Amino acid sequence: MEKTTYRQALHDGLYDTLKSDPKTFLIGEDVGRYGGSYAVSKGMLQEFGEERIKDTPLSESVFTGLGIGAAMGGMHPIVEIMTCNFALLALDQITNNAGTLRHMSGGQITIPLVIRISTGAGRQLAAQHSHSWEGWFSHIPGIKIISPATVTDARYMLQAAVKDPNPVLLFEQAALYNMEGNLEDVREVDISKARVLKEGSDISFITYGASVYKCLEAAEELEKLKVSAEVIDLRSLRPLDMPTILTSVTKTHRALIVDEGWRSGSLSAEIAARISEECFYELDAPVLRVCSEEIPMPYAKELEQKSMPQTSSILQAAKESLHGGY
Amino acid sequence: MEKTTYRQALHDGLYDTLKSDPKTFLIGEDVGRYGGSYAVSKGMLQEFGEERIKDTPLSESVFTGLGIGAAMGGMHPIVEIMTCNFALLALDQITNNAGTLRHMSGGQITIPLVIRISTGAGRQLAAQHSHSWEGWFSHIPGIKIISPATVTDARYMLQAAVKDPNPVLLFEQAALYNMEGNLEDVREVDISKARVLKEGSDISFITYGASVYKCLEAAEELEKLKVSAEVIDLRSLRPLDMPTILTSVTKTHRALIVDEGWRSGSLSAEIAARISEECFYELDAPVLRVCSEEIPMPYAKELEQKSMPQTSSILQAAKESLHGGY
Amino acid sequence: MASKERTTVEQKIKEQLSVEEAKQILFDMIRIRELEEASAQQYSEGKIRGFLHLYIGEEPIAATILPLLKPQDQFFGTYREHAHALMKGITARSIMAEMFGKVEGCSKGRGGSMHIFDLSKSFYGGNAIVAGHLPLAIGMALANKMQKNDLISICFFGEGAIAEGEFHESMNMAKLWKLPVLFVCENNYYAMGTALERSESQTNLIEKAKSYKVEAKRVNGRNVAEIKEAAKQAIDFVRSEQQPYFLEAQTYRLVAHSMFDSQQYRSKEEVEYWKKHHDPIAEYIHQLKCLGWVNSNEIKEMQDKAKTEMDDAISYAQAGTTEDFQSCMQDVLIGEY
Amino acid sequence: MASKERTTVEQKIKEQLSVEEAKQILFDMIRIRELEEASAQQYSEGKIRGFLHLYIGEEPIAATILPLLKPQDQFFGTYREHAHALMKGITARSIMAEMFGKVEGCSKGRGGSMHIFDLSKSFYGGNAIVAGHLPLAIGMALANKMQKNDLISICFFGEGAIAEGEFHESMNMAKLWKLPVLFVCENNYYAMGTALERSESQTNLIEKAKSYKVEAKRVNGRNVAEIKEAAKQAIDFVRSEQQPYFLEAQTYRLVAHSMFDSQQYRSKEEVEYWKKHHDPIAEYIHQLKCLGWVNSNEIKEMQDKAKTEMDDAISYAQAGTTEDFQSCMQDVLIGEY
Numbered sequence A, B: 001m002e003k004t005t006y007r008q009a010l011h012d013g014l015y016d017t018l019k020s021d022p023k024t025f026l027i028g029e030d031v032g033r034y035g036g037s038y039a040v041s042k043g044m045l046q047e048f049g050e051e052r053i054k055d056t057p058l059s060e061s062v063f064t065g066l067g068i069g070a071a072m073g074g075m076h077p078i079v080e081i082m083t084c085n086f087a088l089l090a091l092d093q094i095t096n097n098a099g100t101l102r103h104m105s106g107g108q109i110t111i112p113l114v115i116r117i118s119t120g121a122g123r124q125l126a127a128q129h130s131h132s133w134e135g136w137f138s139h140i141p142g143i144k145i146i147s148p149a150t151v152t153d154a155r156y157m158l159q160a161a162v163k164d165p166n167p168v169l170l171f172e173q174a175a176l177y178n179m180e181g182n183l184e185d186v187r188e189v190d191i192s193k194a195r196v197l198k199e200g201s202d203i204s205f206i207t208y209g210a211s212v213y214k215c216l217e218a219a220e221e222l223e224k225l226k227v228s229a230e231v232i233d234l235r236s237l238r239p240l241d242m243p244t245i246l247t248s249v250t251k252t253h254r255a256l257i258v259d260e261g262w263r264s265g266s267l268s269a270e271i272a273a274r275i276s277e278e279c280f281y282e283l284d285a286p287v288l289r290v291c292s293e294e295i296p297m298p299y300a301k302e303l304e305q306k307s308m309p310q311t312s313s314i315l316q317a318a319k320e321s322l323h324g325g326y
Numbered sequence C, D: 001m002a003s004k005e006r007t008t009v010e011q012k013i014k015e016q017l018s019v020e021e022a023k024q025i026l027f028d029m030i031r032i033r034e035l036e037e038a039s040a041q042q043y044s045e046g047k048i049r050g051f052l053h054l055y056i057g058e059e060p061i062a063a064t065i066l067p068l069l070k071p072q073d074q075f076f077g078t079y080r081e082h083a084h085a086l087m088k089g090i091t092a093r094s095i096m097a098e099m100f101g102k103v104e105g106c107s108k109g110r111g112g113s114m115h116i117f118d119l120s121k122s123f124y125g126g127n128a129i130v131a132g133h134l135p136l137a138i139g140m141a142l143a144n145k146m147q148k149n150d151l152i153s154i155c156f157f158g159e160g161a162i163a164e165g166e167f168h169e170s171m172n173m174a175k176l177w178k179l180p181v182l183f184v185c186e187n188n189y190y191a192m193g194t195a196l197e198r199s200e201s202q203t204n205l206i207e208k209a210k211s212y213k214v215e216a217k218r219v220n221g222r223n224v225a226e227i228k229e230a231a232k233q234a235i236d237f238v239r240s241e242q243q244p245y246f247l248e249a250q251t252y253r254l255v256a257h258s259m260f261d262s263q264q265y266r267s268k269e270e271v272e273y274w275k276k277h278h279d280p281i282a283e284y285i286h287q288l289k290c291l292g293w294v295n296s297n298e299i300k301e302m303q304d305k306a307k308t309e310m311d312d313a314i315s316y317a318q319a320g321t322t323e324d325f326q327s328c329m330q331d332v333l334i335g336e337y
């Protein structure tokens, strides 16, 4: 197994995609000359030229809509929105066009579009650059939402997304760009399935993205206490892979969802609601959630860290679930 | 008790507000000369003049942001966004500014702003004019969200919202504009509390807006079967009045949430998750949800009606909860 | 209209159009009018619901411009698009069935009046978020350009859309990236009840377009020959230069914005004046008659034919069926989900 | 700079500024430079984190314009706002503490470098959604106008913001509603790595502003006297005419966009050329020396004083405390929730 970083894996995946599919091209702010705000597309302009690596003006709404239109025209655009915090400017296009046009036209329109968006806190970028809105956006029918947590997924999810005939939002985890990991020996990944990263029998941790590592850490801690936690990386936030989730909870009878989004109305709520709906009688304890505090993300390091799910808060919630803190 | 329509009640509430608070003014598309797209502000221009009834260009993002700025400057603007479907264009302003500035500035900024937005389906306006996104928007910290279901609330909620020092989104139910109802003999309403519209002991229906009437109808049907359903009108979607919800569920041991939003990631998910978290051991059955189908709203009447919560689907879900359909 | 002016108009018709063409355009204008009147009628009978926006008074624009396109050139329009759909070759049957909410409609009855789509005619809506389709049109233009398929996209919108940020961003990107898109602004001076001077600080829309260095021209939207001349030039320019172009057609909506509109914002006199003096079909008939290009019999024939077409469309729509709900649950995503 | 040109520059200084004023502006430019260099230093030591955007090379703009405002005139700026904060009277201590994430900072350490707020100085950020603060500024202008308080709002942004729809909608509404707002566009020719000619089809920004019928003027952002003259006129115009005004100050960012930027998009030579020939502080010092208005001793004194101010600010920030987390959970809404 090869070692690589999350950033490099994303870069390589992007490179391969552009190389293998001549209908693809990358557009977004500073994807070209600057090399991508997180350096994922560094060197691409030199490699693929201006025709396929297109720096845009600061116009999130329209370059996203332009991607939708180009996809309708048979291309396979890859749009980059620097961070999800700016994606609200494009949310009309994503929702009312990308997510709607196929159905509204009676199934005539196809939109093979990928939108790459970075997400997440932990880098002290404060309240207009730090939120995790992928769960929030997963309310929208007509789009898929995926987010890689591992370098392998970082490497191959984009290719799978580009092959998917639907609009796919791929959320890159800003906190993981520098993470090193082992690239598994695969050539592609299936973006429809969640993945059990660690098997366990006493409690199911359901999570995705950067929180995966905190859950794994918490699970390790729990092993010391002879508690066996299962850790599920959702990978796809819309649609949700419910069979994998339900199989796990049916086995462990306890579920804890860890979600970096603001708690109220987060993806964690949907998952909790579904677990209760679909395997209520299997549950030995209420489904619990560890989410971000419902405040605009503060800048100060300590405050930011306290606002986010942490290994310690996961552990605490797990113990509550196991011992019935109620 | 006086009879009035929901539209007239909103109109009268707006009139009183403008009359009593000289810092208020109304801005939005066609609020003036056209009389408001739903005729709520009909006659206001003639009454209050151009200074206070301001027709805007089609610029949702900026006239909303302008409202925020004017509120920061000490005014009490009332912004109207025609429907929530267009509100995505203003969601950056609502989230990154209205919901964020106070906290991010260390508590210095105050934004006494009200945004009126119409919402909901049932009028065959299809996929770009029919959605219910108030639940979706209730993910945002730093704002309040309310929605009147009764003519009394339609009459007095705006005044309460204007008096509130926070940004408040008031969602008007498009399906109810023509509804007649009895105006209660009050002079103000408290926008922080849910309201039990019908007491019951066997199951709690938790809902708001136009679905309230479907729930009441279903409850009436259930009476015939000797089942006593309690119906709660949430009134405030953010923050949620959890004490009222939990008191009810603790009494009935069964909960059914009816929400016209798309099911996944709807407000109903949050409420279901919280009920499970906070009174899991009181539940005799899983918390169930009746929501809209996860499709862009179709135009054809029959399809539209089938996509939305209906008395029949509420009844069916209630029976499932009561008899344990699992 | 002064008689001097009229002569010029007729001169221009002779310059720009053959008799056949001129008559075809008249016939199409009549068809559009009949379609719109039939729609209004069906609305009042409760067969059509939701919002219904009519094109009465604006017919020359769609009737003249759309036939100049290649069939595969992609059209993007607003909710006020029945006329454009008809001109792009969608049958009245398909349009009417759509408005009736029947599965036989081009969008399976899911879209209704505001969302007519027919990709076999390269007709991309029927879009009801004002200015939300501009980015789609420039994206399509980019796809055309990259695929070197010699197609252009054409995007219609009202003058109200110009205030939206999407207009600004789209014009800029279209010019920056040299995208082959023809923007057609149907300036009917009102956005619902908001008059142009309350929606734009600069009411000269050509100046606005030029501020992006986009080529721009204004035409009288009731003058068929002028529209044809300008639109042909514009289409040729877009296709050959691979650059955007902005065409403003000044017009007037002779009817309400939609069936919900009580028109508080303009006087009855104003509307009556326009109806009486500037109904574009009456004007055009008068011009062609002066030229001796049509006679009353032919016009009557056209009207009858158009009426028959619309009656047939209504029968067709009436006989249609509602989509099965299970089927309507499809097409959200492709594949299982 | 050619010597003829130089003479003109110096002429203009004499025309526009008293010796005292001129020296004050120089001192402020030096203070800004010292603040920015101290910030960069603290960043490299890990005391400041997140994004840090420096104003080095652009100092004359804030140093000249901000003192012309009334203290209560409301300022709205971008993430590149340390200089403006200092000029609006926020202490270096308060700014530095904010960047250190300390509760003693003006935003309690919640905002950091990008979100400096101090309402006691009418300083409204520190906004980091590009162009997202323009609507706030025009809204504030409306509030001022309605309250007839004789205040204006002033809104700074980079040329990159012009491509956003929010610019378009804001300019239009500001002009339509005659709002007393001064827009100041700091055109440093790059938005991160995107050069103006790749971000605007029309690179003449004055033409862009005028397309909304907004009064507009361009100044050389390194020419203090020119800035002062134009800004004073602009402020007077906005206040007395109750109309918007657009002022473009052409400038050059001598440093990276932020501490994350490796500047692939421009050559080292380009940056070196600007540093060597157009460092605005060096230029201004040269001009004032030619005029005999300052000498090296005085400059040294200014630098020492500024350094002392910044050292003190750092000590203050260093000694500060982090906000208590429970306190940080406040201020989301007012009242119980």
Ligand SMILES: Cc1ncc(C[n+]2csc(CCOP(=O)(O)OP(=O)(O)O)c2C)c(N)n1
Residues within 6 Å of the ligand: B029, B058, B060, B082, B086, B089, C080, C128, C129, C130, C131, C157, C158, C159, C160, C161, C162, C186, C188, C190, C191, C192, C257
């Ligand atoms: C983003 C958005 N805002 C508001 C509306 C409501 N609306 C529908 S049509 C319209 C007026 C548009 O006027 P114009 O662009 O001039 O086109 P016209 O109707 O005159 O053809 C408005 C405000 C909408 N559909 N979308």
Ligand SMILES: Cc1ncc(C[n+]2csc(CCOP(=O)(O)OP(=O)(O)O)c2C)c(N)n1
Residues within 6 Å of the ligand: A029, A058, A060, A082, A086, A089, D080, D128, D129, D130, D131, D157, D158, D159, D160, D161, D162, D186, D188, D190, D191, D192, D257
């Ligand atoms: C809406 C939005 N899009 C993108 C960004 C990322 N971003 C931050 S600064 C910047 C460049 C802005 O350039 P300009 O407006 O010229 O100001 P400058 O930094 O040159 O002072 C970009 C793209 C952002 N903060 N907000």
Ligand SMILES: [Mg+2]
Residues within 6 Å of the ligand: C158, C159, C160, C186, C187, C188, C189, C190, C191, C192
């Ligand atoms: Mg119009």
Ligand SMILES: [Mg+2]
Residues within 6 Å of the ligand: D158, D159, D160, D186, D187, D188, D189, D190, D191, D192
């Ligand atoms: Mg710049």
